[in-house]
Amino acid sequence: MAEHTVTSFDDDLAHISRLVGAMADLAGTMVGDATRALIESDTGLAQRVVSDDVVMDARQRELDNRAITLIAKRQPMADDLRAVVGAIRMAGDLERIGDLAKNIAKRVGAVGQGSMSRDLSHSIDAMAQLVLIQVKGVVEEYSAGDTAALARLRNDDERIDVKYTSVFRELLTYMMEDPRNITACTHLLFCAKNLERIGDHVTNIAENAYYVLTGEQLPAARPKTDETAMPAPAA
Secondary structure (H helix, E strand, O other): OOOOOOOHHHHHHHHHHHHHHHHHHHHHHHHHHHHHHHHHHOOOHHHHHHHHHHHHHHHHHHHHHHHHHHHHHHOOHHHHHHHHHHHHHHHHHHHHHHHHHHHHHHHHHOOOOOOOOHHHHHHHHHHHHHHHHHHEEEEEEEEHOHHHHHHHEEEEEEEEHHHHHHHHHHHHHHHHHOHHHHHHHHHHHHHHHHHHHHHHHHHHHHHHHHHHHHHOOOOOOOOOOOOHHHHOOOO
């Protein structure tokens, strides 16, 4: 982005960009910690994730305030306006990622110690790792100005959908095999769905980042294969 005559304008834009980066870093930490707390039944770590959400909310409020003040004072146009509005939108998605990570952390106690088999623990962790790659990658690609990578990352959400469908079916199987698993598996279903929703928010960030960098929208249609939402075939 071109430098401006008023140096403070560039400083304001840079600060907003740093806040987006800080929110993305915190979002990745929260998702990773929430998943580890779930798998290891670590209620202390889960509580830390819940506390981190307060920090995430504060950062979003600061970004919103700075962005609105910048628009009012500087009246940015073209690339600058896209960057500011895009930052507001990306911050909204990052804040929601923090909320979803917090929701996972809140269910750690309900799932209980030793409730997950090794296979199921691996499945949830594998899904979380896919999500973490997306969360950490999207702002990195935006910062690097790599629009092709953003487009690929946005389409990679299909892999998370496929994994979610697999985890969903696995959890249903556990519940059918032993009714004593129903409570824990129901909470795990919500956790898996939260991870899938985090992936959706990352695609929103990728789309906004692409628009900020190019001024163009990615095609509306993208791969989406969450089979858990599809109607059952007729008998």
